[in-house]
Amino acid sequence: MSLWTHLGYLVRRLDRRRAERDLDDELRAHLDLEIEGNVAAGMSMEEAIRAARRKLGSIAIAREDARAVWQLPLLEAVWRDLRHAARVLRARPAYATAAVVSLALGIGVCTAVFSAVDAVVLRPLPYPGADRIVELREVAGDGHRMRVAEANYQDVRARTGVFDSVAEYAVAVETVTGGTWPVRAVVVSATRDLFRVFRIHPIVGRTLLPEESTAAAPPVALVSHDFWRRALGARPELGGVRVEGESYAVVGVMPPGFDFPGRGDVWVARERLGGGGARTAHNWSVVGRLRDGVSLEQARADVSAVAVRLKKELGEGTDAADMALIRLQDQIVGDAGRALWILLGAVGLLLLIAVANVANLMLAQAAARQKEIALRAALGATRPRLVRQFVTEALLLALLGAGLGVLLAVAGVDLLLGLDRAALPRAGEISIDLRALAFTAGLSIAVAVALGLVTALRGSGVDLRASVAEAGGQRTAGAARARLRKGLVVAQVALAFTLLTGAGLLARSFAGLIAVDPGFRGAGAVAIDLSVTATTTLTKTDPAAQERVRRLYVELMGRIRELPGVTAVGAANALPLGGDGANGTFLIDDDRSRTGDAEYRVASPGYFQTMQIPLLRGRLFGPGDIASAPHVAVVSQSMARAIWPDGDAIGQRIQFGNMDGDSRLLNVVGIVGDVRDSGLDAAFRPTVYASTMQRPPPPTLSVVVRARADPLGLIPELRAVLQRLDPELPAEIRTLEQIAASTLDGRRFSLVLLAVFAVVAFVLALTGIYGVTAYSVGQRTREIGIRVALGARPRAVLGMVVGEGAVMALGGVAVGAAAALALARLIASWLYGVGPGDPITFVVVGLALAGAAVAACWVPARRAVRVDPIVALRAD
Amino acid sequence: MTERRRERERIDLLQGTLDLLILRTLRPGPAHGHRIAHSIEETSGDVLRVDHGSLYPALQRLERRGWITAEWGTSENNRRARYYRLTAAGRKQLGAESTRWEQLAQAIARVLAAPERGEV
Numbered sequence: 001m002s003l004w005t006h007l008g009y010l011v012r013r014l015d016r017r018r019a020e021r022d023l024d025d026e027l028r029a030h031l032d033l034e035i036e037g038n039v040a041a042g043m044s045m046e047e048a049i050r051a052a053r054r055k056l057g058s059i060a061i062a063r064e065d066a067r068a069v070w071q072l073p074l075l076e077a078v079w080r081d082l083r084h085a086a087r088v089l090r091a092r093p094a095y096a097t098a099a100v101v102s103l104a105l106g107i108g109v110c111t112a113v114f115s116a117v118d119a120v121v122l123r124p125l126p127y128p129g130a131d132r133i134v135e136l137r138e139v140a141g142d143g144h145r146m147r148v149a150e151a152n153y154q155d156v157r158a159r160t161g162v163f164d165s166v167a168e169y170a171v172a173v174e175t176v177t178g179g180t181w182p183v184r185a186v187v188v189s190a191t192r193d194l195f196r197v198f199r200i201h202p203i204v205g206r207t208l209l210p211e212e213s214t215a216a217a218p219p220v221a222l223v224s225h226d227f228w229r230r231a232l233g234a235r236p237e238l239g240g241v242r243v244e245g246e247s248y249a250v251v252g253v254m255p256p257g258f259d260f261p262g263r264g265d266v267w268v269a270r271e272r273l274g275g276g277g278a279r280t281a282h283n284w285s286v287v288g289r290l291r292d293g294v295s296l297e298q299a300r301a302d303v304s305a306v307a308v309r310l311k312k313e314l315g316e317g318t319d320a321a322d323m324a325l326i327r328l329q330d331q332i333v334g335d336a337g338r339a340l341w342i343l344l345g346a347v348g349l350l351l352l353i354a355v356a357n358v359a360n361l362m363l364a365q366a367a368a369r370q371k372e373i374a375l376r377a378a379l380g381a382t383r384p385r386l387v388r389q390f391v392t393e394a395l396l397l398a399l400l401g402a403g404l405g406v407l408l409a410v411a412g413v414d415l416l417l418g419l420d421r422a423a424l425p426r427a428g429e430i431s432i433d434l435r436a437l438a439f440t441a442g443l444s445i446a447v448a449v450a451l452g453l454v455t456a457l458r459g460s461g462v463d464l465r466a467s468v469a470e471a472g473g474q475r476t477a478g479a480a481r482a483r484l485r486k487g488l489v490v491a492q493v494a495l496a497f498t499l500l501t502g503a504g505l506l507a508r509s510f511a512g513l514i515a516v517d518p519g520f521r522g523a524g525a526v527a528i529d530l531s532v533t534a535t536t537t538l539t540k541t542d543p544a545a546q547e548r549v550r551r552l553y554v555e556l557m558g559r560i561r562e563l564p565g566v567t568a569v570g571a572a573n574a575l576p577l578g579g580d581g582a583n584g585t586f587l588i589d590d591d592r593s594r595t596g597d598a599e600y601r602v603a604s605p606g607y608f609q610t611m612q613i614p615l616l617r618g619r620l621f622g623p624g625d626i627a628s629a630p631h632v633a634v635v636s637q638s639m640a641r642a643i644w645p646d647g648d649a650i651g652q653r654i655q656f657g658n659m660d661g662d663s664r665l666l667n668v669v670g671i672v673g674d675v676r677d678s679g680l681d682a683a684f685r686p687t688v689y690a691s692t693m694q695r696p697p698p699p700t701l702s703v704v705v706r707a708r709a710d711p712l713g714l715i716p717e718l719r720a721v722l723q724r725l726d727p728e729l730p731a732e733i734r735t736l737e738q739i740a741a742s743t744l745d746g747r748r749f750s751l752v753l754l755a756v757f758a759v760v761a762f763v764l765a766l767t768g769i770y771g772v773t774a775y776s777v778g779q780r781t782r783e784i785g786i787r788v789a790l791g792a793r794p795r796a797v798l799g800m801v802v803g804e805g806a807v808m809a810l811g812g813v814a815v816g817a818a819a820a821l822a823l824a825r826l827i828a829s830w831l832y833g834v835g836p837g838d839p840i841t842f843v844v845v846g847l848a849l850a851g852a853a854v855a856a857c858w859v860p861a862r863r864a865v866r867v868d869p870i871v872a873l874r875a876d
Numbered sequence: 877m878t879e880r881r882r883e884r885e886r887i888d889l890l891q892g893t894l895d896l897l898i899l900r901t902l903r904p905g906p907a908h909g910h911r912i913a914h915s916i917e918e919t920s921g922d923v924l925r926v927d928h929g930s931l932y933p934a935l936q937r938l939e940r941r942g943w944i945t946a947e948w949g950t951s952e953n954n955r956r957a958r959y960y961r962l963t964a965a966g967r968k969q970l971g972a973e974s975t976r977w978e979q980l981a982q983a984i985a986r987v988l989a990a991p992e993r994g995e996v
Contacts, residue, residue: 022948026909026958027932033910033955034928058930064931 023063025744031056081392087716088365094859095365095774097399099358102767103401105675105760106354107443108408109347115413115436117344119429123338124294125329126257128199129289133328136286137168137304138320145324147282152310156286159306162299166288167194169261169268175531175730176266177240181719182730184531185265187243189273197289198260204228205238205252208269215271221248225256227265227568230420242728243268257428261285262332279318287328300325305355332425344543349756350422353764355447356488360771361457364778364860366390391452398451399535402444404782409440412756419749482776486808489768496765497849499758501820502827504841505834506751512833513744519675519684520576521612522736526711527575528703528718529732530556546848549697552726557604559721560705565714568706570607572689573698576738577743579678586656586688588643590665594642598635598686600659600678602695608634608672610704618650621691631694633666639686640671656688662698679743681832690755693694704736711735750830762849774860781867789869801864805857809850816849817842887920892927894934896977899970903946909935928934935960943969 017595031052038048089096126132137145138152153168169190176185188194192208201207202222212220228234232241238250248268258533258808259265290299307323330337366373373386417427424430532549557569574581581599588594606623607613616637625632633654640649649668657663666688674684692698707714715733777784785798824836834841901907901915912935913926936946943966951957962970 022958023932024937025956028957029908029951029957031908032931033908033957036953037914060930065929191961748897791989 005060020797025055027063031464032090033405057568067377077388080390081389081578082396084389085393085396089396092365094770097620098767098770099361099397100400100404101766102354102361103444103447104404104408105763106351107348107402107405107447108441109438109756110344110351110443111405111409111432111436112412112416113340113344113347113809114439115409115432116424116430116431118435118439120333120340120424120426123435124260130329131327132164132290133197134288134290134299134325135328135331136288137324137326139281139307139322139324139601143323145318146319146510147452148284148286148323149281149318149320150284151279152318152323153234153286153306155310156303159297159309160302161303162291163288164291165196166192166286167191167192167197168284169374170263170270170273170284171264174244175671176231176241176243176729177730178239178247180233181231182728183231184732185227185231186263186728187266187268188261188264189268189270191270193404194260194267194287197287197608198258199289200255200258202252203255204236205250207252213269213271215274217269217271219243219246219248219268220251220266222252222254223250224259224265224843226259230252231265241266245728261287262425267762275310277561279314282319289388293864296325296327334425336568340639348755348763351443351447351494353488353768356451357492357764357767357771359451359454360485360775361767362390362394363452364771364775382763387456390456391449394450394452394455395445395448398444398448401447402440403443406437406440409436410698415752416749417778419745419752451858464754467533478864483869485772485775488810489772489808490763490815492761492765492768493809493849494816496758497813497816497845498819498823499754500835500845500849501816501841502823503755505759505824505827505831505836506747506754506847507839508557508834508838508841509830509832510744510747513747513776516543516680518576518677518680518740519613520675520736522740522743524708525610525736526705526718526733527702527739528702528705528712528722529734530703531730532699532701547694549699550692552729553604553692553697553701553703556721556725556785557606557703559725560703560718562719563714563721566705567706567708568606569703570604571692571701571703572601572607573701573783574601575704575739576611576675576677576701577740578678579682580600581677582659583685584656584658586654586658589653590655596639596654596686598656598688600656602698603634603689603691604692607689607704610706611675613675613704614673616671619671620670621693625693625695626777629694631664632669632672632691633663634672635668636674636684636687636689637671638674638684639688642667642686658689660698661693665689682739683829691756701828747830751829764853765849766784766852769805769808769853770856770859772808773801773857776804777801777860777864780864784864784867785869788867794865797865797867798861802854802857802863805861806850807852812853813849817846820845893977894930895938895972896970897924897926898931898934898938899943899966899973900959902962902966903915903970906949906959906961908949908951910957911951912960933936938966940967941969 034052034055035045035048036317039045043051070838125133128132133603136148136153136156138148139145148168150168157163159167160648165482167190169188171186171188173184174187176183176187192210192213195201195207203225205222207222208220209364221243223232223238223241232238238253240247242248243266248266254267290296296304303323305757307320311318311321387696413430413432417430532552554569557571561567561569581601583599584596585595585597586600588596603621603870605623605625608615608620618634621632633656635643637647643649644652649671653665653669654668655665675687676682677685677687692701705711705714705718712735715835718733719731722729786798788794820842821837824831828836897916899910901912901919908913909931913928913931916924916926935944935946937959939946943963944960945963946958946960948956949959
């Protein structure tokens with residue numbers, strides 16, 4: 001055959017619609033000719049048509065067969081299989097939904113966790129040759145690792161040749177001004193080689209010059225891309241900033257994402273900090289890049305040898321018995337890496353369970369479709385053809401599951417990162433990217449092949465032998481398999497019960513905590529956290545400076561009070577829920593033998609009204625409580641009860657001078673309600689409030705502003721007030737509700753994580769029960785038929801099938817209850833207001849799970865009831 | 877009665893022989909599907925039975941291999957019909973297939989005609 005005929009044929013055949021029309025016309029013409037012939041031979045018209053039809057066979061079949069010849073074989077077949085599979089799934093929505101949701105959950109959590117493992121552990125840090133970057137640590141005689149002393153760093157640097165470049169740095173949170181508004185920022189003081197170690201170049205400007213690396217040089221700074229945008233308005237002309245009051249020229253902006261050593265905002269020359277201190281002052285972090293050709297092992301040996309020599313020379317002069325090099329990635333990822341791997345293992349197990357469940361579902365389907373399969377086999381479908389159909393069906397399920405799973409994973413990653421970004425290193429790099437999608441694709445293909453093969457082998461061929469064997473009395477293999485299936489379901493129910501109970505306990509704790517009265521009203525107020533250390537050198541002995549700060553505070557609160565919409569303003573050195581206020585021991589009546597322990601707060605006269613902390617007895621700070629008047633204190637109710645249980649606290653006197661250096665006695669004038677100091681779940685702490693008008697002003701102050709309307713709307717005006725009053729004053733503004741919510745971050749994280757797993761386990765367990773029950777009903781169609789034929793009522797059949805599921809569910813609940821008690825004891829410290837054995841949680845979860853399990857059995861049970869004994873008995 | 881017996885005596889075509897018979901039928905000249913089927917049946921003295929349902933897949937198969945081509949024409953009683961015609965390749969294929977078939981038939985005949993021996 002010539003190439004041209006072949007091509008011509010292909011071209012004609014590509015015009016698919018025409019080809020189909022031709023074929024239809026041709027078949028019709030054939031039929032007509034046959035009918036005419038028959039009529040001519042003397043048949044009646046009706047007879048002629050019937051005979052012609054019989055001879056040509058069903059036109060549809062003839063057409064399909066003819067078409068099959070010119071279809072592109074494999075692709076067409078796959079497409080046809082897919083369409084058939086889609087029809088099968090559409091016709092069985094319960095089965096399709098259960099299977100797809102199971103796979104979606106399994107694949108979704110796997111994808112989400114993989115994306116975290118990939119971003120945090122697998123992918124190298126985003127620097128060129130990142131695996132060559134190491135962190136140097138001193139190792140003490142007892143093996144624990146420490147930061148490095150300056151002199152040790154210098155000696156190691158001088159004596160070893162393993163580094164291409166090496167730098168030391170120290171990190172501090174400092175006040176940076178000169179930008180949009182003053183901020184507390186992470187300032188990294190580093191030697192200029194830091195940027196050589198990372199081989200990183202600024203996107204604007206330059207890094208430090210050699211002549212800038214001295215204490216005497218005019219100070220310069222580099223800023224992070226984030227800081228540049230956030231605080232400097234991303235202006236191309238860089239200008240300058242002030243760090244703790246000292247001016248720095250900004251000479252460069254680092255590329256986006258560079259924030260070494262984590263959340264770094266500003267990099268300045270290490271030399272500004274002066275000498276490094278003693279050889280036992282572990283003030284410095286050291287990071288280096290290994291020289292090309294030096295392996296990590298060689299470098300470790302070399303550095304260790306230097307350290308051992310140093311120790312020999314210096315003896316007690318150094319703490320470093322040895323020195324260690326840690327891959328920077330390991331240092332940054334730390335324990336989170338192992339935790340993530342464990343998590344990936346756990347979700348992998350969930351996926352395996354999901355696949356096992358779906359396999360059961362498919363086997364149940366295969367059993368239910370035995371007639372269809374037999375028919376197709378009889379019509380000439382070969383074994384590979386049937387296997388392909390099953391694999392295609394599995395592929396379709398896996399694809400649907402993967403698609404849905406990716407959506408779940410995207411939502412899940414967003415959810416977890418939104419909950420607590422700080423919980424994980426490199427969290428900013430986590431996303432569902434191409435690598436994660438490739439992982440998902442591979443996973444779903446593996447799932448599809450596994451599912452398809454299991455079903456095809458068990459559903460299309462081997463099962464026949466197995467059922468014959470079972471009929472012949474060899475029940476062991478089948479019974480063992482059934483036991484395994486049921487065991488799996490019991491384990492799943494147990495797992496679901498355990499996780500649901502854990503999540504339930506945490507949810508009840510969470511709800512309890514949210515309902516806890518913090519002792520103040522959070523809604524409708526914002527807090528401004530101020531730090532005056534940058535603008536004023538505040539010492540306890542400098543009355544002029546103290547007066548200046550006090551006047552600043554008074555002026556600020558006065559101006560804020562005048563803003564429209566502000567209803568109250570007050571301030572204290574530490575707010576409730578933060579747990580970061582000072583506390584200590586005070587003397588009762590200045591008597592050294594009578595002491596008490598309390599939180600110490602300095603509050604402004606309007607503080608209690610603004611926070612809406614109720615006055616229980618006595619009075620609050622008044623206009624008469626000025627510096628020259630007797631000093632007064634307001635105490636909390638728990639304080640009054642703890643110190644003066646029998647008498648009246650009001651009129652009593654205490655001395656709390658160790659807090660602020662002022663040993664004048666405090667006269668208790670009022671008792672206020674308790675507030676939750678270190679968290680909603682913490683017990684009340686005895687608290688002493690002194691007045692900002694009498695005591696030395698604190699260096700940090702939180703000003704609380706209560707607004708008539710939405711407090712967030714006030715923030716720009718508050719910024720403007722601060723800017724006008726003192727452009728150097730760093731301030732952070734948050735609503736009280738944000739502060740309260742952030743104290744629950746850790747809990748919310750564990751609650752959501754556990755809840756997600758619990759829901760996944762729950763759905764899997766239900767799918768498992770449904771699948772196993774459906775399978776067993778499918779297998780026992782004949783038995784059920786016999787029972788019905790012998791007079792079993794539908795109720796009894798229903799009870800038998802549901803009972804079987806209920807037994808599995810109850811077994812799972814029993815095992816789960818034991819496991820849940822153990823888990824609850826493990827998380828007892830996270831619980832609030834509920835005991836680890838909380839009967840309500842256990843009963844509700846148990847009932848819900850058992851109820852859902854019975855419901856999951858209901859569908860196949862209904863099918864069993866509808867079994868027609870005649871059909872069932874003829875099934876063989 | 878004779879009609880029924882004949883029906884019973886008719887033989888289903890062996891797998892693969894339909895292609896050969898189609899090619900042979902087309903040697904004198906073009907024909908449409910219906911004619912091809914009846915021509916085979918008539919020529920065989922109504923012994924061979926052509927499954928009309930499997931005729932068209934065979935025609936498609938032969939066309940695909942380039943042994944026949946098809947075009948629309950008008951039949952003897954003024955019907956539109958698709959006429960099939962042997963190509964040069966088809967003619968060559970017919971020759972080869974015929975030879976092969978004859979060899980096969982002779983071989984089978986020899987086996988059937990062989991003198992019987994005792995059981996081994």
